[in-house]
Amino acid sequence: MTAPHIGNTGFNDEDDESSRIWVAGYVVRDPAVRPSSWRSTGTLEDALTAQDVVGICGIDTRALTRHLRERGSMKVGVFSGAAAARPVAELLSQVTEQPAMVGAALAAEVSTDQTYVVPAQGERRHRVVAMDLGIKGMTPELMAERGIEVHVVPQSATAQEILALEPDGVFMSNGPGDPATATHEIEVLRQVLDARVPFFGICYGNQMLGRALGFGTYKLKYGHRGINQPVMDRATGKVEVTAHNHGFAVDAPIDRESETHYGRVRVSHVCLNDDVVEGLECLDLPAFSVQYHPEAAAGPHDSAYLFDRFVDLMSTSKGESA
Structure with missing residues (x-):
């Protein structure tokens, strides 16, 4: 997400467009400490946790976007907890072995x-x-x-x-x-x-x-x-x-x-x-x-x-x- 602050308005139960969050990973720069919308029923982090979606913050997402803008879409992995404790070579292999989007029936x-x-x-x-x-x-x-x-x-x-x-x-x-x-x-x-x-x-x-x-x-x-x-x-x-x-x-x-x-x-x-x-x-x-x-x-x-x-x-x- 290229906006610097994400999660300011929290998460509510009225605006869902689907039954779940479909992304496999979520990348932001600065997650909001607390939501400030009267419509909020919870935080973005709570929603990601409840739906088992891994997230990462502290990323310069605009620099990352510029990088992808010049080089095209790329494969990526976001790991946390016990998964992140594995050897880097093993994590890298898991990323590079992801199937390409070309030819994917989803x-x-x-x-x-x-x-x-x-x-x-x-x-x-x-x-x-x-x-x-x-x-x-x-x-x-x-x-x-x-x-x-x-x-x-x-x-x-x-x-x-x-x-x-x-x-x-x-x-x-x-x-x-x-x-x-x-x-x-x-x-x-x-x-x-x-x-x-x-x-x-x-x-x-x-x-x-x-x-x-x-x-x-x-x-x-x-x-x-x-x-x-x-x-x-x-x-x-x-x-x-x-x-x-x-x-x-x-x-x-x-x-x-x-x-x-x-x-x-x-x-x-x-x-x-x-x-x-x-x-x-x-x-x-x-x-x-x-x-x-x-x-x-x-x-x-x-x-x-x-x-x-x-x-x-x-x-x-x-x-x-x-």
Whole structure:
């Protein structure tokens, strides 16, 4: 964490976006001695301890960030207690023998084990099936606020199981891992596209759409992290401040429309820092995606309109089939 003081606001039971902390290790410079927020129900250290997440402090995290900025992502280990008492050569070996992120299939590790439903708030307008590849809690919540009943299904769900729920739309969430390994998810999405069911994808879901359309993906030397990344909506020219957390990207041309098996596709959004593809839009069937996190958990609210766009897409699709 590059902010110098971490833990000032403590830890509460209201803002969780998942059932647990998913990082394997946590690195900070100066941990707060005590939280100072009235909403706090405990300390960050207590939460890390309770969830068995190792942490380390006293690190110049900004210097470390600059180091990684020049050299790219690296493997690392954080050891404490009895684990740290082992010989350095043994610890180093454990670090270097970690599997590479390229080729890692991790979505199944973070997905829900069974389907659950988040009911629509007020009148139900649409039913959406959301494949959980590492979904944040705010995502179905924002859909529910728009009158969407959300059926969150495991990563292992088949296209037949998804379509049997008769969804008005299908959603694929953010999540970890190399998108090139996601053969199951990509095949499911292709069957969804074949059925012309409206589709919306976020982050990993954007990479799923890219690969389903026939584009490649690649690992970024410098992953996009943080809540202040500038992205341009190429249809309007508007620049949005967006939240990012991705180490892979879609390899699609940004200077022209592409012809795919599913018709014409254009890159709808680009990152202004490095021209990385940040969104895709199908022009001949109802599907679009973005690489960043419009659910604003955490992050800015500039892109919340994308959930409204999904609603409009489903409403239009239902009107055409009526």
